[in-house]
Amino acid sequence: MTTTNLPIGRADRKGSRAQSRALLLLLPAYALLIGVFAFPVLESVWRSFTDPELGLANYEWVFSNENNLTVIGRTFGNALLAMVICLLLAYPYAYLMTIVGKRARMVLVVIALIPFWTSLMIRTFAWIVLLQDSGVINSLLQLIGLEPLQLIRTNTGVLIGLSQVLMPFMVLPLYAVMSGIDHRLVTAARSLGARPSVAFFKVFLPLSLPGVAAGGLLVFIQALGFYVTPALLGSPSDSMLAQAIYAQVSGLLQWGRGGALGVILLVCTLLVLGLIGLVSKFASRRGLGIKVF
């Protein structure tokens, strides 16, 4: 996180009066944050223990219901797979960004950023069109004489959409770390007789690992909580946690059960975030400037 870069405190000139004036400036933002963020989130946590009655019944329901366990397993599996797909595609992409000229790098950055400013609904809709049974991908397959595939309303479809949507979150941290690596280290290894592949795997790859970790964890936590893409590209039997929560609260009005599933999602997300924090702390101690957000 960028917290460490924030300009905090101008010399303790005016002491506590300045301090309370500063807190006053933060008040409006925090009023909104407490009313429309902290309180609502805490209320769902509270409901998970109290709705319909006080106790752990909702959590018992989560862990005793086989369907829930499948959904949780699928959510983690999909998040992991999306992370791996993004990593495999983003690593060479980000690496290329560090070795090309300024102009080519600009183009690659813009392409990686395009998904950020095209609406999620547009991209999901586009995937629906592409993946449908009579869609472009199946037409292409038939053109080269292959059997059409069932892509939409399958978990494969969900994974294709999910990893495309999350790709920028992998490219950017990878590039941030890779561009900070001194390429002379690889050159030095080569001049000492290491083959290019050895120099890459023994020198460059280990130095880029903080980026791999940061990007991977970012993609992972985002994938855990995704709703729109899996809901529209998958079938109800491929549902992920966010859809299960939506179904409980919006469809069945089971606030407690939805809340319990939400708490599990929240706790997992926070655990992964804690991991990101550890990774960036470790990386910055080794002198690698890494910005996760």
Added chain:
Amino acid sequence: MLKTHPSTKIVLWAIAAIVSVWLVAPTLIVIPLSFTDKASLVFPPTGWSLRWYESFFMNPQWTTALGNSLLIGLLVAILATVLGLLAAMGLRNLVNKKLAGALTFGLLAPMVVPGIVLAIGVYSVFLQAGLLGTLLGFVFAHTVLALPFTVVAITAGFANFDERLELAAQSLGATPIVTFFKVTLPNIVPGMVSGALFAFVTSFDEVMVSLFIKSPYLETLPVLMYASVTRDTDPTLAAAATVILILTTAIVIGALVFTGRKKRG
């Protein structure tokens, strides 16, 4: 710069090309699709027509949703920028670094809490407060999601700002308020603009929370698109998508031009 073997470079470019197509093409096919003359979403289209744009702009449901999205986005951009500016100034003046760190973390928290968890919470609170399907409800909920972006953008603006300029102004007799409006504000305007644009786009794009807090009387464009996708696949959707695409691209290019000019100036 590292010398890479030509064959390695070719492989890397090939992968990058595939990734680029994979990232960009899905969005771009929406444009030709919106001009199809058929009532189905078959790509590539066999004939051309503007009927889906007509159906978008003639249908009050779509135009109202577009209007709602624009209005909410505008209000969110204003509110999030004002709150973000005040908060960034507060953080800047805090003497206690630990406290400032904790308060910054709090402001960024909406970025990391899963949308669905926030959505069910906001739904529950709005239900009790009578804010479901209201303009105020949408603006509040979207502002919470946009606030981290404005805080980050404006804080970054302050980080690049030489505060000796303020001391100089004050030593020349300017009051704090005059200093703020004549010296501080003009210097952080680029950060505020990019924060405001981010806030607008965040609101304009938001689906998850909006799905919960909408009502039949007030829904946004992404919500209507979501409902429409699940109901039928009518090319009006492609026209809607293209309209959004043009709008957001114009905003991004505007922002680039604006910040680029500022930097050069």
